[in-house]
Amino acid sequence: MKTVLEQMTPVCPFVKATRPDDASSKRSGENICKHAAEHESKAKSESVDSGIIEPKCPLGYDSRSFKIGPLSCVLCKALLFESSKCVPCSHIFCKACISRFKDCPLCGADIEKIEHDEETQKVVDKFIAGHARIKRSPASTDTEEEVSKNKSVIYEDVSLERGAFLVQHAMRAFRAQNVESAKSRLSLCAADIREQLKESGDKPELCSQLGAVLGMLGDCCRAMGDAGSAITYFDESVEFLSQVPPDDMEIIHTLSVSLNKIGDLKYYDGDLQASRTYYFRSLEVRRNALLNHRDNASLTLDVAVSLAKVADVDRGLGNEEGAISGFREGVNMLQSLKIDASQVALEQRRLSVLEFLNSQITENQPDQTS
Template structure:
């Protein structure tokens, strides 16, 4: 997935990005490149890897009312920790989806995960067949439906309870459900359990849509929904469902277009969504439509570079968009425009100077530059 991590700035636990805290992965946030997951959390702009200190449950650490107690999942599932709990699939490490039981050993996994095995990953027994475990799946569905929906029952000012003792108030963690679902989806996606990832992201998108009904102009919700829709587009594209992928990417771009252009990570995610639509149109043979989307992405990146010309990643993104538009121009028979685009992209990259700390960007710069020189050599 390459979409924006949507909940880092909205969780009550200090703005923790669920991707950064998942120790089963590289601990990265899905917004940095068109094809991979890397970089800092785009909503907070921070690298959370040095910030995660296990929650102690003491209100003094949070600087809040001493009667406030952080809500905790009884099974240990939350967006701040990595845990394989009793409802997890040990193959994809996400919550079980379409829970299935192996015969004869009776070990349980996601249907999509265990279908790739001939022997049980737990005990090594031959798998003679698998059958759905509807009871377990119903339990998991109920667990997901109720997860992180704890609400504060009293205002912070209601200090006294019967008998003169302070009431303990659980904090409102309604947004934690979104971070939790995204985390589970990302684990499933990395393990190629795409249907599981899609299911969790669909729940998350439905939650946000419900919130938006009463808060249409909430920019945080728009950014969250835009990012989740982009992830759903990635799921559909991986499943080979291009029409649905395009629909999700278009809706993602619609929501992200409402956001301030000063946030570079949001701008990057918007341009990536537009490029992905262009790619799908391109592979479908609709070159003119592909060019339109590539050009929209290019316009977004031009604006970003004008305001942030010193940021190397923005310059490389701009060169990449120039190359995409030029490639389509060549295929449409407009050779002069194609050459002009390739040359502008080369100029952008050749004047870009990177230091030794930017080795990854230098590798990407050289790769794009080689492609551009090859394109001009073929004219």
């Protein structure tokens, strides 16, 4: 497709965040959950004030820095998935990660063969199953030694931390092209949220979390070439995000992007009419949001991109007049858009989209010189 495709940096669905291309947003992928710092401060305070003993993971997992020692793959930096051992050196990696190498990335030894490490994977799976489910009673004033001796540990689902943990490792794996691993972690996260929805009803926060995770699952399926499953996930993402009040910019963005991704897949499949339907729905979501956020430059750019997508399909359907009208509307919006000098990336995007829109108008104008 010739239109300018949107690039969306995945965001943690468990924390409010500004848009990735907003100059005020300086988040990195590794800082996915800013609630961790707040949690650390609170935990230290509680530890001093009430003598609460924080659970410690024997495997070295730190809930605040998302570091996993022996259970992580040094290649994708995420939890091991389909753990595989190099022969003869015995170093362990994810199957998808190590399959790209002929020599061990750690020691340089020739890899004679790769064997599935079932025992290590069982430990990893057990760790994931129990993660963020250990909670000690706030009223307990026992010493750590007494707690260990009495084994007075309560198991309870602490979903916020567990969800952030799973999404974090999914994003690490996805960036390293270990898509199967990412899909597996996101599927666990989605299952957790679905269980909470059954228990507590369709709470907006849970709907937004599930909508974001389902969108990421759609990205995984699309990367794996499974367009049918990708559309199913994106459709369900739209369903849950549509249940959330449209007053959060991140939710608006995620909803409109999911609609556009379905439109893209329909477009590539040759179903232009269905593609236009989804592109137009995305355009309407963004236009309605712009009514209440007229000074939002990033949202204005999104509207222009949606106009370009709809116009491109109109041209494919033979509606040249409608296509030119859409391209021109986008040009007018971007020409009048004023972006702060500090927002360099946003200005570059504006110029890129504007150049594309102008090219679509001029390349179809009749030659006036003949």
